[in-house]
Amino acid sequence: MNTPGDTMPNTMVGKPSLPEKSSVSLSKQSQEFQKRILLIDQTIQQYLSTDGGEPAILYEAAHHLIKAGGKRLRSLITLLCCEAVGGDIARVLPITVAAELLQTASLIHDDIIDCDEIRRGVRTVHEKFGRDIALLAGDLLIAQAFRIIGEEGTPEMIAAMGTGGVRMAEGEAADLFMSPDHDDTFTKEHYLYMIERKTAAFMEEAAKIGAITGNATEAQKRALVEYGGCLGFAFQLRDDILDVEASQQVANKSTLSDLRLKRGNYPLVHALEVCTNKERHKCLAALTKGDYEVVLQIIEKYDAIQFTYKLAQSYVTQAKQALQDFGFQTQALLEQVADFTLVRDY
């Protein structure tokens, strides 16, 4: 996949206004999504209800975030990519559960690392159940996901999920080392490398395992994987915008988690690359002191949110382009999912 972030789009001049945000979830946008997400939720529910074990608290911890909801975006992509090539929904549904379990495992471990307290409107697993149980709950979910694929999938899917897991761990680790305290890593280049692994890889794998389940041809598979990867970039960039955008209005520190944790955030990294050297030093000092108003002013001054939005938009365009010429049965829905990543505000 090309990474549009490597070169600056010529169109990025002026101050384009951002689109209206949408707090409407995908499932409320159309019946087509609603019925699929319901199907995924029912399958997950069914799996969880028969998935007992001891100690009960380990399973409670493992199920905590899954029950709290979530967008089910990865599962939906797996399902839609299987349907895209005429695959059997009944065959792919257990696979979507595996995708959801793996995704949840990575969130649980991620929250431990980031010391996050809230996720999906509930306390994070380590906050509620303690760090040790949270770590094991993540391991349990990974093992369960692979068990499902072992029972319902193919070796190719396993290899794809294994590769996705490797890249995700690499991305998470790269994220740990990305800090404004280390000038050489706090760059857009490094940031895109990081999210390519941390977010895009897993979306790619979600698309790939759906495509494999549907017996896609190699060319179809490549197109759907390209779609998934681009979607992952757009998704992460939108996340970054949401992190600093809401904050621009109210400087509500609870939403500025990237700044607080001194983690990568595309608007911030962009602003630091284009501002003057004096502003850069001022901004870095402000980050250290926790004076986020100064940081947000520099992000505002250099239109960094609009720049990031345009980049996300170019990934969405690339995602849609990847789908052309294949006559995918769910092409319109996949395109709507891509558009959704740009307007979602949750």
Added chain:
Amino acid sequence: MNTPGDTMPNTMVGKPSLPEKSSVSLSKQSQEFQKRILLIDQTIQQYLSTDGGEPAILYEAAHHLIKAGGKRLRSLITLLCCEAVGGDIARVLPITVAAELLQTASLIHDDIIDCDEIRRGVRTVHEKFGRDIALLAGDLLIAQAFRIIGEEGTPEMIAAMGTGGVRMAEGEAADLFMSPDHDDTFTKEHYLYMIERKTAAFMEEAAKIGAITGNATEAQKRALVEYGGCLGFAFQLRDDILDVEASQQVANKSTLSDLRLKRGNYPLVHALEVCTNKERHKCLAALTKGDYEVVLQIIEKYDAIQFTYKLAQSYVTQAKQALQDFGFQTQALLEQVADFTLVRDY
């Protein structure tokens, strides 16, 4: 598998003397082991040398314990169980690497939970690289193990490894809740439940994936899995003995990790079950205060180490019995491995 610990062997009277310990590793016991462990080590080495990725420190952390050595016991069992049924060594070697990676992942996460500082004579991964990188290094190794099986193995192996992972997480979690502070869980019954998952399950899976690679029949597979499970129990009981035995001589606190962490330890749990109520209270109070001399006296008074040794011995006997009547090509070696678990002192 029957759990011999459920019923007391009649032979457990008097004070049988323990056998001579052996600091000789399996590979030094015979050329047959030496050449196989060399083969496993070479394959692991080859895998690690081509297994690059970024950030480099993540891979360094993931490889740290593997390079420090280890008994390669699980890999050896996988190899011997494949050979037992005439399986192809070249086909099983990559699978042994997967077993080693998974095993290492569980050790890394386990050490985080137990706050252990030393493993295999080197600093633990979280001590050397920090907790966050250690957590991700474990996740990386799990993903790599599954990727290998996806590329080289079969769905049945994945399901087996997934099941092993689930039981291991359950066992680890059960271990967390096993404490002398909670009388209802600090029992031999609970302890055997816990190690059945924490240690035996993984040995079973190591045997199973070897057997599957060698195209074992269902009956052969069951026998080898039974062997692996019994070996796991014997192995863990020997670990427990080593933890309190060396300490009986010198009360060297650094070896009393089970007591220090208030974790399950079979000799301790047995002593607490058979001693008087007064002694039990005295022993529990001593554990809380860290007065380990008192605890070791009670273990000594009730011959708890000898009792544990006899139990381990009965698992070894059961492991060997499971192998009978199949004409396994590596039967003698598998029996020697079983005997080794009783004499090893590392």
